[in-house]
Every structure is written in C-alpha cells, then in structure tokens.
C-alpha cells in the first residue's frame with residue numbers, strides 16, 4: 001500500500017470504528033501511523049524515524065524490541081504462553097523472587113496483573129482488607145488509572161467528574177505537602193496512595209523527605225503507605241524505585257509500565273508479609289486474575305530485570321538524566337520567556353513552558369525534526385521526556401539539540417507574530 005493510502009485507511013477506520021475525536025486529535029498533532037520500532041526509534045508509514053523520547057510514558061525503558069526480552073518471550077511462546085491456572089507456574093515464581101531482590105526492604109510478596117490501573121485496584125483492596133478501614137488519602141494532580149477504583153483516587157476532576165459517584169471515602173491533599181497529609185491521615189485511614197514523582201501530573205517532584213513523613217504518619221496511625229511506582233519504577237528516576245530516593249519502604253508498591261520490557265503488558269502489586277497475611281491467609285483466592293501472571297508476561301519481566309542489571313540501566317538513567325537536565329537548563333537560560341521551568345529525576349524529565357501555545361508549537365517542531373515527546377491537552381504547559389534508559393549519550397545529546405532547535409524555531413515564529 002502507498003504510504004498516503006495507509007494513513008487514510010487507518011485514520012478513517014479510527015474515525016468510524018475506534019474514536020473519531022481521537023482520530024482528529026492525533027492527526028492534528030501531526031502523528032502518522034507507527035509501523036515498526038527498534039531501540040530508541042519508531043518508524044512511521046512514510047519510513048520516517050522518530051527518536052522516542054515519549055517512551056510510552058515509561059513503558060519503553062529497555063527501548064523497543066530489546067533482543068533479550070524478545071528472545072525470552074519467544075521461547076516461552078513455544079513452550080506455554082498462558083497458564084493452565086491450577087498448576088504451579090515457574091515463570092511467576094521466578095519473577096516474584098527476582099522482584100523481591102530489587103524492591104525496597106520488606107516488600108517480599110507479589111500479585112501479578114496486567115496493567116497499572118489493575119495494580120492500583122488490587123492495592124486499594126489489599127489496604128482495605130489488611131486494615132479493616134475504608135478511608136483513603138490521595139493527592140491532587142495524582143494519576144492512578146481510569147478504572148472505577150483507581151479513578152476514585154486519581155486527582156483530576158476532568159477525568160472523575162463524568163463518572164461520579166465513585167468509590168466513597170477518598171480525600172485529596174496537595175501533593176508534596178507533608179503537613180496536609182499528616183492532618184488527613186488518621187486512625188480511620190486504610191492507606192495513603194502517592195506517586196514518588198507525579199508523572200501525568202506534570203513531572204512534579206516532592207520535597208526531600210516527603211515520603212519519609214508519610215511513612216512516619218502511617219506508622220503513627222496504622223494506615224498503610226501505598227507508593228504507586230507504575231511509572232517511576234524500575235530505574236526511571238535514576239534509582240531502582242522512586243521511593244528509594246527517600247530510603248522509604250512502602251507497605252504496598254504498584255508497578256507496571258516498564259515491567260514487561262516494552263514487549264509484554266504486565267502489572268504487579270508488591271507488599272509486606274503482614275499485608276499478605278492479612279489479605280490472603282483466610283482465603284488465598286480473595287483476589288485473582290485470569291491472565292495475571294501469565295508465563296509470557298512473567299518471562300518478559302524476568303528478562304527485563306536481568307537486562308536492567310546487566311546493562312546498568314539504573315545508573316545510566318541517573319547519569320543521562322543529569323546530562324539532559326544540564327543541557328535543558330542551558331536552553332531555559334537562552335529562552336527564559338518561553339521556558340518557565342525544567343525539572344527531572346533520572347530520565348523522567350519535564351519542560352514547563354511559559355504559555356500553552358509554546359508547548360503545542362514545540363511538539364509540532366519536534367515531530368518535523370524526527371523526535372517525539374509526551375504532551376497532552378490535559379497538561380499543555382508541561383512536556384514530558386521519558387526516553388528509553390538504553391539511550392546512548394549521543395542520542396541524549398541529540399534529543400537536547402532537537403529540542404533546542406525546535407524552541408528556537410518557535411521563538412522565531414512568535415517574534416514574527418509580534
């Protein structure tokens with residue numbers, strides 16, 4: 001098929017059978033049809049290659065089609081792709097043991113599911129069962145998924161409002177404000193759920209010691225600390241987990257995006273022995289999932305953890321993150337009227353523009369120069385950069401250079417308009 005025909009065909013099917021508004025949004029933003037991907041690059045229907053600094057919002061920490069993950073998944077595919085459910089499964093056992101090695105001390109048990117929202121759903125259920133309480137504290141601007149339970153804790157009115165009434169008993173406090181959290185968390189609280197760095201909320205980094213304060217308040221009141229590491233987990237922030245920056249161990253930790261190595265979807269809920277005992281002792285089947293913990297997904301997870309260690313991706317994330325942040329700070333100094341702030345932890349970086357239009361124009365310029373980054377209409381001020389952790393130093397520099405050229409082009413456009 002001719003490239004243009006491919007594009008028209010896909011967009012028209014999106015319009016007629018998937019989501020017309022989304023079809024308009026994606027084509028207006030200038031995106032084509034993704035055809036294949038490898039390493040840090042995605043190739044579209046015209047054969048154009050894009051440096052993937054969006055990284056599936058954290059899914060592609062190992063890049064696209066990492067050979068070791070692909071090989072592990074193919075091997076498992078030929079042996080037994082899905083679980084018979086009644087037998088023991090070796091890949092699930094192995095992945096749980098490997099995760100216990102890398103998660104914060106005390107997080108030793110794992111429940112496998114298929115997505116981030118599902119991990120959050122389970123985490124909320126576990127917190128309620130383990131404490132016998134129902135009140136939940138969450139944060140404004142927090143993102144925990146869009147299923148009913150997870151959505152109830154997502155701190156965005158825009159997503160929540162059309163679906164109310166949601167799960168009752170959720171109280172929101174400003175993110176990063178330990179004092180407000182102290183006041184909200186009490187003896188009736190089942191858990192506080194919080195991201196180590198707010199991703200969807202615009203790469204918001206809490207003050208040092210924020211999680212430590214939450215941990216302390218939870219210990220005082222018997223509430224559980226749930227850290228949602230669906231996006232920050234597995235090296236994204238320059239530490240294995242985001243909560244490692246504060247040296248805090250949660251009672252429950254959720255993960256998903258990067259866990260399948262960019263090849264398989266998988267989510268996981270980690271928890272302490274106490275939590276597991278309270279949740280599962282009387283009924284080991286109190287929480288289940290048909291596809292959760294399937295052998296192909298777990299094989300991907302095991303290979304992913306191995307690659308992260310073998311290739312030193314956590315250290316790489318920290319080092320390259322610092323390098324990119326330095327470059328972006330220089331860019332901000334050159335264009336202070338366009339770039340309001342640059343911040344990040346590891347390769348989880350946010351560029352905050354001074355005006356909404358600057359973000360929109362910059363993303364279009366990036367695409368023209370062969371790079372994509374995360375930008376949403378829900379948060380038009382902040383562009384997120386979450387490139388693969390396997391990024392080379394040259395690719396990191398390339399990303400900063402393309403962003404610089406793009407902002408420069410936007411500055412020229414805006415100067416002409418004045």
Ligand SMILES: *Cc1c(COP(=O)(O)O)cnc(C)c1O
Pocket residue numbers: 057115116117118120143144145146195199200228229230231232256
């Ligand atoms: C993406 C995300 C989720 C939801 O994950 P899905 O797989 O899209 O359901 C939950 N929490 C955080 C922190 C996320 O970034």
